[in-house]
Amino acid sequence: MQKGRGKPGPSVLVPEQTISDRDRMKKSQLYRYIAAAIIFFVFVGTALAAKIATPGTSSTNKRAARKVSESTRTQRKISRLRHSRRVRYTRHRRRHRYYERFTANSFTDGDATAGDIVGGEDPVVRQAAIDALGNMNGTVVAIDPTNGRILAMVNQKLALSEGATPCSTIKLAVGLAALSEGIISRNTPVRVGRHVYMTLTEALAKSNNTYFEALGRSLGFERIHRYATQFGLGELAGYNIEGEHLGVYPDEELDSKLGGVGRMCSFGDSISMTPLQLGALVAAMANGGTLYYLQHPNTPEEILDFQPKVKRTLEIAKYLPEMSDGMAAAVQYGTARPLRVNFSEEQILGKTGTCSNSGTRYGWFASYAKTNYGRIVTVVFLEGGRPTYGPKAAQIAGRMYRGLYDHSFFAAKAPVEKDAAAAASVGVSQ
Numbered sequence: 001m002q003k004g005r006g007k008p009g010p011s012v013l014v015p016e017q018t019i020s021d022r023d024r025m026k027k028s029q030l031y032r033y034i035a036a037a038i039i040f041f042v043f044v045g046t047a048l049a050a051k052i053a054t055p056g057t058s059s060t061n062k063r064a065a066r067k068v069s070e071s072t073r074t075q076r077k078i079s080r081l082r083h084s085r086r087v088r089y090t091r092h093r094r095r096h097r098y099y100e101r102f103t104a105n106s107f108t109d110g111d112a113t114a115g116d117i118v119g120g121e122d123p124v125v126r127q128a129a130i131d132a133l134g135n136m137n138g139t140v141v142a143i144d145p146t147n148g149r150i151l152a153m154v155n156q157k158l159a160l161s162e163g164a165t166p167c168s169t170i171k172l173a174v175g176l177a178a179l180s181e182g183i184i185s186r187n188t189p190v191r192v193g194r195h196v197y198m199t200l201t202e203a204l205a206k207s208n209n210t211y212f213e214a215l216g217r218s219l220g221f222e223r224i225h226r227y228a229t230q231f232g233l234g235e236l237a238g239y240n241i242e243g244e245h246l247g248v249y250p251d252e253e254l255d256s257k258l259g260g261v262g263r264m265c266s267f268g269d270s271i272s273m274t275p276l277q278l279g280a281l282v283a284a285m286a287n288g289g290t291l292y293y294l295q296h297p298n299t300p301e302e303i304l305d306f307q308p309k310v311k312r313t314l315e316i317a318k319y320l321p322e323m324s325d326g327m328a329a330a331v332q333y334g335t336a337r338p339l340r341v342n343f344s345e346e347q348i349l350g351k352t353g354t355c356s357n358s359g360t361r362y363g364w365f366a367s368y369a370k371t372n373y374g375r376i377v378t379v380v381f382l383e384g385g386r387p388t389y390g391p392k393a394a395q396i397a398g399r400m401y402r403g404l405y406d407h408s409f410f411a412a413k414a415p416v417e418k419d420a421a422a423a424a425s426v427g428v429s430q
Contacts, residue, residue, distance in 0.1 A: 103359035106384025107135050112155040120297025125376070126152035128403030132396045138363070138382035140400065141275045145283035145368060145377050147308040148292025150238075158381070162245040163274035167353030168207045168335075168390065169364045170268035172281065172323070175200060177227035178215045179319040186322040190214050204326025205334030207352060207390075209266040216265025221253035224265060231284075231314065232291055237276035239293035239309050248272040267355050278366050279379040280311075285323065286368040286377055289314040324349055327367075331394075336365060338391045339398035345405055346371050350397065352390030361385055365393035369401065374410040 112133075118126060122142075129140040129152045139155040153159050178184045179200075189197035192210040203211035216224060228234065234249030253261050254270045263269045276294055284291040293309040327349035330336040335352040350367030363382035369375055378400060380393040404410065 100356060101359060102356070102361055102385030104137075104361070104384050104388075106137055106361075106382070106387040108137050112137070112139075112158075116154065116156045117296075117298050119299045120302050121153070122151040124407050124409060125404065126154065128152075128400045128407070128409075129154045129378075131403055132399035133380075134396075136382055136392075136396065137384050137388075138380060138393070138396075139275055140396070141279050141379045141381075142400075143279045143283050143294060143377040143379075145286035145375055147306070148280070148283065148294050149306060149308075150294055150296040151376065153296060156243070158383070159275050160241065160243045160245060161274065163247040163272045163277065164360075164362050164381070164383070165355050165357055166268035166271055166273040166278065167355035167362055167364055168209075168267070169278055169351050169353035169366055170265065170271060170273070171204065171207065171212045172285070172351055172366070173228050173231050173233065174212050174215055174219070174224065174265045175204065175323055175326070176231070176285075176316055176319060177219055177224055179322055180227065180316065181219060181223060183215065183218050186325065200322055201326040201329055204323070204351065205329035205332075207330070207335045212266040213259075213262035216261045216263075219261070219265070221261045221264075224261060225249065225251070228271075230312070232277055232280050232311070233271070233273060235277075237274065237280040237294050239295050241276075241294070241296050244276065245274065247274040247277050268353070275379045275381045278364070278381075279377055282366045282368055282379070283377045284314055285316070285320060286370075286375060288320065289317045324370075327351055328370075331367075335391055336367070336394040338395040339365075339367075339401075341395060342398035343401040343405065346401070346410055348397075348401060350394060352394055354390040361388045363388045363390050363393040365390055365397050367394075367397055369410065371410045373412050374404065376404070376409075 113130060125142045129142060133140050133154055139159040140152065141150065141154075141159050142152040143150055184190065184200055186201065187199055189199060190203070190211050191214070192198045192203075192208055198206075198208055198211050200211075202208070219227075228249050234247060236244055236246055238244045248271065250270050254264050259267075259269060264271060280291060280294055283294075291311045291314055293311050295306065295309065297303045297306060328347065330352065331339050331348050331350055336350045339348060339350070347370045348367050349370055350365055353362070353364035355362055360383055363380075363384075365380045366377075367379075368377045378397050380396050380400075382388045382393050382396075
C-alpha cells in the first residue's frame with residue numbers, strides 16, 4: 001500500500017511572527033559588526049595619531065625631521081626675532097653708558113724745563129728727575145726732609161702754580177687727624193661694605209674711599225679744617241720762592257649734595273693743593289714732625305748760606321708708625337706697586353692720588369725713601385688725559401729712585417766741604 005504516494009502531503013505553515021524575529025536577529029548582528037568595526041578603527045586611529053604626535057618614536061620620523069629645513073633668509077629672520085629683546089637691552093646699555101672725555105694732553109711737545117732756575121739744585125737729583133719724567137706733562141719736586149731744601153724742581157712753572165685737587169693724597173692729612181683725635185688706631189676696623197671691614201693700613205694701601213669718607217664724617221669739617229691748615233694746606237709752603245702760588249683750603253664744607261666733608265676727605269673735592277704743600281707735609285712725616293719752610297737756592301752761594309727755617313712742629317711722631325705701615329703697603333702691594341717695577345733696593349713709602357676735573361685728569365704720588373743715607377722726599381704731579389693717573393706717577397718716581405741709586409745717592413758719603421765748588425757738586429744732600 002503506497003500510502004500518500006502521489007498525493008500531496010500535508011502543508012507546513014510558518015508563522016509570520018517567526019520570520020520577523022529572524023530578520024531582527026540578523027540586523028542586530030549586523031549592527032554589532034558595524035559598531036565593532038567603528039570601535040576598532042577609532043582605536044587604531046587614536047593610537048596612530050599618538051604615535052605621530054610623539055617626537056623621536058620612529059626612525060622614519062627622525063629621517064623626515066632631518067629633511068625639514070628653513071631657507072637662509074628665514075633662519076636669519078628667526079634669529080633676529082629670537083634675540084631681539086637682548087639686542088635692544090644691550091643697545092640701551094651702550095647708549096647710556098658714561099665715558100669721561102678728556103681734553104688735556106698727557107704729553108708735552110716742547111721742553112717743559114725751559115726757564116727753570118737750576119743754579120742751586122743738586123745736579124744728580126735734577127737729572128734723575130728729568131730722565132724719569134720724560135715727555136709726560138708734569139712736574140717733579142725733590143726735597144731734603146732734614147732741612148726743607150728743594151734739591152730739584154723740574155718744570156717749575158707747574159710746580160709753583162696754584163695747584164689742583166689733591167685727589168687721594170688728602171688721605172694722609174685725614175689719617176693723621178683721625179689718629180690724633182683718637183677716632184682710630186692702627187687696627188681699628190671701619191666698615192666699608194655690608195660685611196666688609198678695613199684697617200688703616202689696608203685703606204691707605206688700597207686707597208679706599210669709603211674708609212676715609214667715614215673718617216671725615218666722624219671728624220667733622222671744623223676739626224679736619226683745623227688739622228689741614230696746621231699741616232700747611234691753604235698757605236704758602238715756600239720761603240721767598242719767587243712765583244709760588246697759594247693753594248686753597250675752603251672755609252666752608254662742601255655742599256652735602258656733592259658729598260660733603262666725606263667727599264673732601266676721600267677725593268679732596270673743593271681743595272686746591274700745590275706740589276710744594278704736599279712735599280712739605282710728607283717731609284714732616286719723614287723727619288718726625290718738623291714742618292719746614294721749603295727753600296730753593298738759586299746759586300751755589302745761596303747753598304753756602306743756607307739756613308733751615310722751621311714753620312712749626314707737628315705733634316704727629318707717635319702716629320707715624322701707623323701711617324708708615326699703610327704707605328709702605330701701598331708700594332708693596334697697593335696702588336703704588338708700579339714703583340717696584342723700576343726700583344726695589346730700598347724701602348719707599350708713598351701715597352697715590354687720581355681724579356679729574358673739567359676734562360683734565362690728575363695723577364699724584366708723594367713718597368720718601370726710608371734709608372740711612374740720602375733721605376729724600378719726592379712729589380710727582382701729572383696733568384693730562386687718560387694716560388695720566390696716580391700709579392703712573394708712582395712709576396715715574398720709581399725710575400727717579402733708580403737713577404739716584406745707580407749714582408750712589410743712597411750710599412754713605414764723606415762730609416762736604418763748605419766752598420762753592422763743593423756746594424755745586426754731587427751729594428750735597430745727606
